[in-house]
Amino acid sequence: MKVKLFNSDGRELQEFEPIENGKAGLYCCGPTVYNYAHIGNMRPYTFEDVLRRTLEYAGYKVTHVMNVTDVGHLTDDGDEGEDKMIKSAREQGMTVWEIAEFFTKAFFRDTERLNIHVPHQVCLATKHIQEMIDMVKTLEEKGYTYTSGGNVYFDTSKFPEYGKMAGLDKQELQHGARTDVDENKKNAQDFVLWFTNSKFENQAMTWESPWGVGYPGWHLECSAMSSKYLGPHFDIHCGGIDHVPVHHTNEIAQSEAANGCKWVNYWLHNEFIIMKNGKMSKSKGGFLTLQDLVDKGYDAMDYRYFLLAGHYRSQLIFTWESLDAARTAREGLLKKTAQLKAKCSPVDPEDFTDAAVRVRQDFQDHISQDLNTPRCLADIWSALKNNELTDGEKLGLLLDMDRIMGLKLADAELEEENAEPLDSEIEQLILKRQEARKNRDFALSDKIRDDLLARGIQIIDSPDGPKWKKS
């Protein structure tokens, strides 16, 4: 299976050609663990998970690397943007290290609930300070840096290709439009590699370096760690679309300058989840976490389904109505899968008839067309409705497709009715209701039904007698 991906570098669909035959190196920008991740933050990890699964499905041996930004970039107390959670954590006397650990755990709990594979290599920025220092040294030796105001800067004028992917050369940027201009910079786009002179007081995390005690620049970690685990030239780098103009632009500059070769072949960027009134952010409100959805009674996997229903490069509008639709659809899909499981075994793709082979081929065409997951969901539903297929083939197809979609279809179980024992009082009520129905006393029978529902027992009348489900 050939996989076509939209490469931000060049802005076109390209067939994936690995550097090393049969292998794929994948680096993904990870979370900054100084707050809970909101549901918009979870989109890249879900999309990257689908990408990884697709590459694996296509037969590649994938090495998936992700960083965790646990270096403290804490702002001072006067920062209005500071999250209440961080503030309260600090008030509770947690150190930045403890805060980082706390939110790292929270992050991986979320990704687990979304059935996102843990990357093969999760690297903490704080464990790779030496690699970052080495990289700055290399850049310094090669003449790409200067020191000013106590900080080491990358001199973008020494790197002619600067901003090529982002098309920055075509733009007339308004520098200082929203931030103070750093007077120490030679060029407006230069960025700090190593800080010894923080504009923030009380920097909690600092390390020794040839330039003095300080901490690394914000872009350095991805360059240093990706090269360590994937080499100076690797296949794919992913991240949010917002990273293109600054973070990834700077990563490319410092990596290629330091390594002296092309760094990344394919750049993949996901678009944002937006709320009705725009981007999800603390300031605009609508900061929802996965836990918020769970608290409202949704399954985290409903959110995965919701994400898969939109293409990763399109802005996706989050509404509760959409999430409801995703929940209903996912539950229905699970139920149908469970029904198939109950009556047959899956047919192995090797033994598919032509009709099933065609369905599978369609699915593969769609996923390999820049990960068209919405279309793939349609393929799943079409397979269920396709009467050219046997039940065993349908099940075989579902399980095969779910290797990429990750909806846990293999775990689908029929909801057991009458499974849980009822206490005798409820049992009596059910019997009483049956009696009332027999006597056509529907006022009474409906009242009992309502009462039971209020106690969490849903009655389902069927020809074989009443069944019940605990809700």
Add this chain to the structure above:
RNA sequence: GGCGCCGUACCCAAGCGGCUAAGGGAGUGGAUUGCAAAUCCAUCAUUCAGCGGUUCGAGUCCGCUCGGCGCCUCCA
């Protein structure tokens, strides 16, 4: 000011110039039911913001207009 994206049914959302415009949700009709719920079946855009152009052929390409969004600070 500059750069970029988008506008498809009631909602979400696919659609790489060419068979009858995917799929899900909601709705509607029917089966079933004492009635509900659940389930099953069926149905649901002659039309893709508007206008103009290119083409044998356009939702898909080009131009303009209107409307929405993102970026140029950290941000997924």
